[in-house]
Amino acid sequence: MAEALECCPSVLAAPLDPGEAVELARGFHALGDPVRLRVLSMLAAAPTGEICVCDLVGPLGRTQGTISHHLRILGEAGLVHGDRRGKWVWYSLDHDRLAALKGAIEG
Amino acid sequence: MAEALECCPSVLAAPLDPGEAVELARGFHALGDPVRLRVLSMLAAAPTGEICVCDLVGPLGRTQGTISHHLRILGEAGLVHGDRRGKWVWYSLDHDRLAALKGAIEG
DNA sequence: TCGATGCTTCGATCGTTGTCGATGTAATCA
DNA sequence: TGATTACATCGACAACGATCGAAGCATCGA
Numbered sequence A, B: 001m002a003e004a005l006e007c008c009p010s011v012l013a014a015p016l017d018p019g020e021a022v023e024l025a026r027g028f029h030a031l032g033d034p035v036r037l038r039v040l041s042m043l044a045a046a047p048t049g050e051i052c053v054c055d056l057v058g059p060l061g062r063t064q065g066t067i068s069h070h071l072r073i074l075g076e077a078g079l080v081h082g083d084r085r086g087k088w089v090w091y092s093l094d095h096d097r098l099a100a101l102k103g104a105i106e107g
Numbered sequence C: 001t002c003g004a005t006g007c008t009t010c011g012a013t014c015g016t017t018g019t020c021g022a023t024g025t026a027a028t029c030a
Numbered sequence D: 001t002g003a004t005t006a007c008a009t010c011g012a013c014a015a016c017g018a019t020c021g022a023a024g025c026a027t028c029g030a
Helices: A018-031 A034-045 A054-060 A064-076 A095-104 B018-031 B034-045 B054-060 B064-076 B095-104
Strands: A050-052 A080-085 A088-093 B050-052 B080-085 B088-093
Touching (some): A034 A050, A034 A088, A034 B018, A050 A054, B018 B034, B018 B095, B050 B054
Antiparallel strands (some): A050 A088, B050 B088, B080 B088
16 A cells, blocks of 8 residues: 555544544535535536536525625635636536545545 | 436535435534544544544543534434443444445545 | 442533625626 | 626624533443
């Protein structure tokens, strides 16, 4: 087993030190809300891989301010990125970050 | 792709319906705390796959009541199971439940 | 039966968070 | 410039959650 690359801490390998645990918990905490999970799944299912905020508000049944709040949390967790183009801000999924979290809980 | 087995909803497949999102969020929410992640990693690293509460209190630097609280949350999320044997309660990891959560965030 | 040990539950505190409505800001269009 | 649209931020509120100390169970040994 390649011990060399310590890119991503894993819950299932050696006991997690407190710092790694805090960092990982930040990521999983962002996944711990139904609205945010649905945002991610909508982004993953979008044909172009991008969705603007206005197209999230209706389906998710939350106000625009609330959706913006959740997108900020997802962004701070590194799970999504926003790109302003004209009046719209297009959000897309960060597959690498998601893969890193997945890697943290696989044996 | 085998559409047949719909055992575990995935964030990255079709858009999540609200009910599935709530259920998945419950699991990820349990992972969204540093103390709980360290509990899981200690369980995974334990030679016998089991640890009693008294052996978690010291390393995690929390009171026994707090550790018990976190174990209850992990248990309700299906991530750990407790087994009373004599004076001790031995906790172990539910690898299947963890794998299901992992499966929910893989493409 | 009585104490000691391991764990759970309870009550209280205090910070966090999901939500809304309202306001602010940026970009576009007339 | 002014109006409109898209999004972010703010203030407030209620609900939740992490934590502790203390009290309550359960089990074992003497």
